[in-house]
Amino acid sequence: MSERDKYPAESGRRRFVKGVVGGAALAGVGATGAAAINSATQASGAGGGSTQAYAIENTDGPAPRGMPQIPVEIDDEGYLRGVWPEVKTEQQQGVQVTIAETEDFKGSGVTYSTDWFQFCGVESYGGINPEYDSDNYFRSGSSPGYEWQSETYSEGDRLHVDDFSDYQDWTNGVGTEGLGKPATGRWRSEDAEDVIPIQVIKSDRVQEMAQNDPWLEASTEEGFIAWLNKCTHFCCVPQFKAEGSAKFGAEDDVYCQCHQSIYDPFSIVQTLFVARPRPTE
Numbered sequence: 304m305s306e307r308d309k310y311p312a313e314s315g316r317r318r319f320v321k322g323v324v325g326g327a328a329l330a331g332v333g334a335t336g337a338a339a340i341n342s343a344t345q346a347s348g349a350g351g352g353s354t355q356a357y358a359i360e361n362t363d364g365p366a367p368r369g370m371p372q373i374p375v376e377i378d379d380e381g382y383l384r385g386v387w388p389e390v391k392t393e394q395q396q397g398v399q400v401t402i403a404e405t406e407d408f409k410g411s412g413v414t415y416s417t418d419w420f421q422f423c424g425v426e427s428y429g430g431i432n433p434e435y436d437s438d439n440y441f442r443s444g445s446s447p448g449y450e451w452q453s454e455t456y457s458e459g460d461r462l463h464v465d466d467f468s469d470y471q472d473w474t475n476g477v478g479t480e481g482l483g484k485p486a487t488g489r490w491r492s493e494d495a496e497d498v499i500p501i502q503v504i505k506s507d508r509v510q511e512m513a514q515n516d517p518w519l520e521a522s523t524e525e526g527f528i529a530w531l532n533k534c535t536h537f538c539c540v541p542q543f544k545a546e547g548s549a550k551f552g553a554e555d556d557v558y559c560q561c562h563q564s565i566y567d568p569f570s571i572v573q574t575l576f577v578a579r580p581r582p583t584e
């Protein structure tokens with residue numbers, strides 16, 4: 304089953320129950336103030352709470368905020384992977400918890416943490432556990448979002464920079480030709496019950512954006528940018544240059560077909576939200 308096919312219908316009982324616990328904890332935040340955020344979230348799991356993430360900007364539609372970036376790295380052989388923060392143990396309100404967090408990510412001054420991805424049920428996915436065993440490569444899924452991927456990759460193949468070399472001419476017939484070449488995929492999901500959907504674009508626009516921007520310089524590589532591809536509205540999986548997006552003026556954007564939310568992958572903003580705690584084992 305593809306990542307796109309899985310949402311939003313999929314909702315296993317286990318996750319539903321966890322979602323309710325997280326929701327109840329968050330519901331208390333408004334009434335009891337900031338001090339309650341930590342105790343409420345700690346009560347039902349590890350990590351979470353008030354979080355500032357870098358995200359591709361939500362520019363239209365009902366989504367409350369952007370989708371969080373995943374810093375990109377390219378290995379010596381040209382394969383793309385997402386950087387996972389440093390795994391460490393921390394004392395939080397008297398409880399020992401394992402977290403994944405990198406302070407001052409590659410000298411950018413930004414604290415990058417797994418909390419960025421803890422929304423839409425992802426907080427309970429196996430791959431979001433700080434200690435989940437993964438090589439962190441971005442892999443093509445069973446039903447990729449673009450024809451070029453179906454022609455180039457089998458399911459589980461790692462995305463490679465050479466396969467994006469025609470990015471300055473690439474088009475799928477939607478929007479501006481040569482704006483950038485995208486791929487859909489998954490991250491930290493091999494052998495896991497739940498798939499973490501990601502999207503990647505290589506574009507000159509990304510390279511331009513990264514000049515004189517310490518965070519983008521640190522989190523993008525050779526014009527590649529990536530993000531966790533879960534709409535912050537109701538958790539559908541959107542797509543860059545999606546079929547049917549032109550009707551909504553989103554032909555050069557990331558478009559969520561569920562309720563027409565639009566995201567601009569070439570505008571990176573800081574976004575503040577209350578991340579959900581990871582469930583305790």
Ligand code: FES
Nearest residue numbers: 534536537559562
């Ligand atoms: S706009 Fe509603 S789930 Fe994306």
